[in-house]
Structures are given as C-alpha cells and as structure tokens.
Amino acid sequence: MxxxxxxxxxxxxxxxxxxxxxxxxxxxxxxxxxxxxxxxxxxxxxxxxxxxxxxxxxxxxxxxxxxxxxxxxxxxxxxxxxxxxxxxxxxxxxxxxxxxxxxxxxxxxxxxxxxxxxxxxxxxxxNCSTIQMVLSLYPIHSISPIQRVVVSTYQSASGAGQKAVDELKNCTENVLNGVKCQNEAFIHPIAFSAIPHIDSFDPSGYTKEELKMSNETQKIMNSQIKVSATCVRIPTINCHCESINIQTKNKVTVTDALKAYEKFPSVKVWDNPKENIYPLPPNVDGYDDVFIGRIRQDKTIENGLNIWSVADNLRKGxxxxxxxxxxxxx
Ligand SMILES: NC(=O)c1ccc[n+]([C@@H]2O[C@H](COP(=O)([O-])OP(=O)(O)OC[C@H]3O[C@@H](n4cnc5c(N)ncnc54)[C@H](OP(=O)(O)O)[C@@H]3O)[C@@H](O)[C@H]2O)c1
Structure with missing residues (x-):
C-alpha cells in the first residue's frame, strides 16, 4: 500500500x-x-x-x-x-x-x-558537511582504517537557509553599488568575504558546526576517527567544498584511493590537473553525488592523503x- x-x-x-x-x-x-x-x-x-x-x-x-x-x-x-x-x-x-x-x-x-x-x-x-565528508572518507576507510582527519570547509550561503541566499545576493549588489550591507543571516557581511564562524562557539574554541563534523562522523562510521575541523562560510550560493587531509593506518596510494572510489557509486572522481579538472560548486549544483578531485599524497606524513570534495549541500547534504x-x- x-x-x-x-x-x-x-x-x-x-x-x-x-x-x-x-x-x-x-x-x-x-x-x-x-x-x-x-x-x-x-x-x-x-x-x-x-x-x-x-x-x-x-x-x-x-x-x-x-x-x-x-x-x-x-x-x-x-x-x-x-x-x-x-x-x-x-x-x-x-x-x-x-x-x-x-x-x-x-x-x-x-x-x-x-x-x-x-x-x-x-x-x-x-549535518550537510558531515554527510559529504563521511562519503569522501568511507571508501578510503574501507581499505585502511582512518586515524585522523584535518578538514577545512568552504560552505555556501544556502547551508544557512533561504534567507541567507537572499542576503548574499542583496549584500553583493549593495557592496557593488557602494551601499552598506545589512547582515542578519550571517554574523558579518558575506559579500566578498570568508567567515570562519558557522553556528555558535563552544568553550573549547571550536564552533558547534566543527564539533558536529567530528562527533557525527564518529557515530556514523562507528569509529574513533579524530577530526579537527575549521568551518568557513564563503560567498557561493550552493554546494559546499572541503579540503580534507586524511591519515590512514597503512599507506594508501593515489592509485589505491582511485580504485576505492571507483567501487563507490555515490562518489565521483573528477581529477585531471593537466586539464584543470576538479570539482567546482557550479558544476556540482543539482547533483546527488559527492565529487572528489586533487587526490595527492601528503608528503609531510607517512600515511597521508589530501583530497578536495564538493557536494550539493541541499541535495546529498x-x-x-x-x-x-x-x-x-x-
Ligand atoms: N540548508 C542546508 O544546506 C541544510 C543542510 C542540512 C541540514 N539543514 C537543516 O535543515 C533545517 C532546515 O533548514 P533550511 O536551510 O531549509 O532553513 P530555511 O530555508 O530557513 O527554512 C526553514 C523552514 O522552516 C519553516 N518554519 C519556520 N518557523 C516555523 C514554524 N513556527 N512552524 C512551521 N514551520 C516553520 C519555514 O517556513 P516559512 O517559510 O513559513 O517561514 C521554512 O519552511 C535546519 O534544521 C537546518 O539546520 C540545512
């Protein structure tokens, strides 16, 4: 029925x-x-x-x-x-x-x-940033347990709701016309800025958005993965970006990572630096998958990878x- x-x-x-x-x-x-x-x-x-x-x-x-x-x-x-x-x-x-x-x-x-x-x-x-990060991590975690993640987000206005999208558009127009921008949805005027403050501050100095990325990831992946996050609002309309540094138990090469992502239908790799190909918010807008690019070994630690992840926060997020x-x- x-x-x-x-x-x-x-x-x-x-x-x-x-x-x-x-x-x-x-x-x-x-x-x-x-x-x-x-x-x-x-x-x-x-x-x-x-x-x-x-x-x-x-x-x-x-x-x-x-x-x-x-x-x-x-x-x-x-x-x-x-x-x-x-x-x-x-x-x-x-x-x-x-x-x-x-x-x-x-x-x-x-x-x-x-x-x-x-x-x-x-x-x-x-949380939208968590869903996207968990899907970016899980294929790698399936081949070698992830021990620690350092993530910086670049989050779009739509993540703060419809009024925030309207505020980004009005604020941008006002600034271009030399008019002072009124901000309500954001803590500071968002036009031409980057605000490292999403949700309120916790006594630890992290924001609640940053703590969500850590606590929710552990709960979903049923793992004690350590996550250190910095969440930043940027003046894009839709789709969140994340720069993710991943430390695994055993070495995971770029080839291993590509194979792991290939097996995972909800994650798509767009990664061809020679052709300037990597995921960007306007290209990912309206899609349900999580898109990964810039996969590279972290040269500063033994078992580290860096990736760039973009997803539509209103859809998959x-x-x-x-x-x-x-x-x-x-
Ligand atoms: N935006 C994202 O990317 C995202 C991602 C993951 C999770 N979330 C979460 O999803 C939830 C919704 O977020 P949003 O971005 O869609 O916010 P939004 O654009 O501000 O929409 C809020 C909705 O709540 C309704 N509402 C407000 N007061 C109400 C009331 N007293 N009774 C019934 N409905 C009421 C509004 O109705 P009116 O139009 O009538 O005011 C509107 O439909 C939030 O908890 C947010 O944290 C958002």
Whole structure:
C-alpha cells in the first residue's frame, strides 16, 4: 500500500529540495502534505503535475501522515518530533536536535543503512558537511582504517537557509553599488568575504558546526576517527567544498584511493590537473553525488592523503539523504 508523507518546513531551502527529490524518485507515495509557518499558508508548490497548497503546521494535521520529513530549526524539531512520534508518525529530522542521542539512528544510507531499521520513531539526518565528508572518507576507510582527519570547509550561503541566499545576493549588489550591507543571516557581511564562524562557539574554541563534523562522523562510521575541523562560510550560493587531509593506518596510494572510489557509486572522481579538472560548486549544483578531485599524497606524513570534495549541500547534504532514508523505510 502507498504511504503518505508530510514535509514540514516545505517552503525553506531544504524542504523545497525535498519536494523536488521526491518528485524525481518513483517512490510508493500516495499522498504528500506540505507544511510551514502561518506566514506561508496558501503558498503553492508543484510536485510533478500536482499543485500542493502549503498549510500551517499543526500536530493533528501532520500526524495523519505515515512519515514526516522535518526541515525546520532544531528548537522547533525538539518540540514537534516527540508529539508526532507519540501519535505514530515516523520522523526523519534534518536538524541537529537528536543527532547525538544514543536512541536515535544517524544515517547515511551508503554507509550505515542497517541503522535506519532500528529506529524508535525518529531517525536523524546528519549535518550537510558531515554527510559529504563521511562519503569522501568511507571508501578510503574501507581499505585502511582512518586515524585522523584535518578538514577545512568552504560552505555556501544556502547551508544557512533561504534567507541567507537572499542576503548574499542583496549584500553583493549593495557592496557593488557602494551601499552598506545589512547582515542578519550571517554574523558579518558575506559579500566578498570568508567567515570562519558557522553556528555558535563552544568553550573549547571550536564552533558547534566543527564539533558536529567530528562527533557525527564518529557515530556514523562507528569509529574513533579524530577530526579537527575549521568551518568557513564563503560567498557561493550552493554546494559546499572541503579540503580534507586524511591519515590512514597503512599507506594508501593515489592509485589505491582511485580504485576505492571507483567501487563507490555515490562518489565521483573528477581529477585531471593537466586539464584543470576538479570539482567546482557550479558544476556540482543539482547533483546527488559527492565529487572528489586533487587526490595527492601528503608528503609531510607517512600515511597521508589530501583530497578536495564538493557536494550539493541541499541535495546529498540534506534532502536527498533524507529521502533515501525514507526510501529504505518504505
Ligand atoms: N540548508 C542546508 O544546506 C541544510 C543542510 C542540512 C541540514 N539543514 C537543516 O535543515 C533545517 C532546515 O533548514 P533550511 O536551510 O531549509 O532553513 P530555511 O530555508 O530557513 O527554512 C526553514 C523552514 O522552516 C519553516 N518554519 C519556520 N518557523 C516555523 C514554524 N513556527 N512552524 C512551521 N514551520 C516553520 C519555514 O517556513 P516559512 O517559510 O513559513 O517561514 C521554512 O519552511 C535546519 O534544521 C537546518 O539546520 C540545512
């Protein structure tokens, strides 16, 4: 029998992409409901040939669906998820609210799909930068255990939501016109800048985004991999980039790495320095895979590799991964 699915946060950057991904996949879904805040009542979103009207999020309405894809901030997820679970709706949550809860599976379907079946009503979708990094690491980890990772991210505006994309565009236009840029979605004006500050600071000096990359990677890969991250927002619209330094137990050559990635359908290698070929955000926008380039030996340590990874944060980093989890369940 076909299932029913609600998207809560359907008007946001992730929610809209979820609707697109559901439309593209031929899932056994008979009914889709779109929900957001009262500001969005009556907005229309097309899924295939159906025009669906956005409704105000109310537990009684959303809990009529078999599954709920939650794409709202973590405070709201914390409130809505337990109420929906109590009423029997299975929740796939995109926020950070439950990701490190021992009772809640944190799933990247290519890496730990079996965890999805072991849920108690809720499954968490990992952080966008984490999903991308885990997929970049996992093929290498499968040939030699990874001991330590040093990663620097170059994260796009869409990672901070739809308002942040609008702010990047307005701010860029203002700066070009000599007008002062107002910033709300970002801590500093984003145009022509790079901001090494995503989410709030922890007393350790790391940001919460950086700690997510470490803690979530360990949980998904079921390994004590040490991850030292620096997360930076840059003025691109969509797709996150990551420069990843990987230290393995045994030596992994560039050829070994290429063979490992070849076996992994969700990871594509675009790596031909002679032809200036490596993944770039505009070329990866709209794809579901993670793209790897600049694979090279780290000459400063015995068993080290450097790679460059780019992925669409709204698709594989959020919506596609969530819909793949849904696909596993239905
Ligand atoms: N953006 C990414 O790349 C990404 C990646 C991974 C995870 N995530 C996570 O996914 C979640 C959504 O992120 P986003 O980027 O899509 O944010 P966004 O573009 O700001 O969208 C937020 C959504 O939440 C809705 N909302 C706000 N207040 C609400 C309320 N009181 N009741 C019901 N709905 C409400 C908004 O509806 P209105 O339009 O009506 O205000 C909108 O649909 C966040 O937890 C984020 O951390 C994002």
């Amino acid at each position: 076909g299932k029913s699915v609600a998207i809560v946060g359907a008007t946001g950057a992730v929610g809209r992409t979820m609707a697109k991904v559901i439309e593209e996949k031929n899932l056994n879904i008979t009914k889709i409901g779109l929900f957001a805040s009262k500001r969005s009542i009556g907005k229309k979103i097309n899924i295939g040939s159906n025009e669906i009207i956005v409704e105000k999020t109310e537990i009684d309405k959303v809990s009529k669906y078999d599954y709920c894809l939650l794409a709202v901030d973590s405070k709201l997820s914390q409130k809505l998820a337990p109420e929906l679970i109590k009423k029997g709706t299975i929740v796939i949550d995109n926020s950070s609210a439950f990701r490190l809860d021992h009772q809640v599976p944190l799933v990247v379907p290519e890496v730990n799909p079996q965890k999805a079946y072991n849920h108690k009503g809720i499954i968490s979708n990992p 959020a919506a596609t991964n969530a819909v793949q989890i849904l696909e596993l369940l239905i």
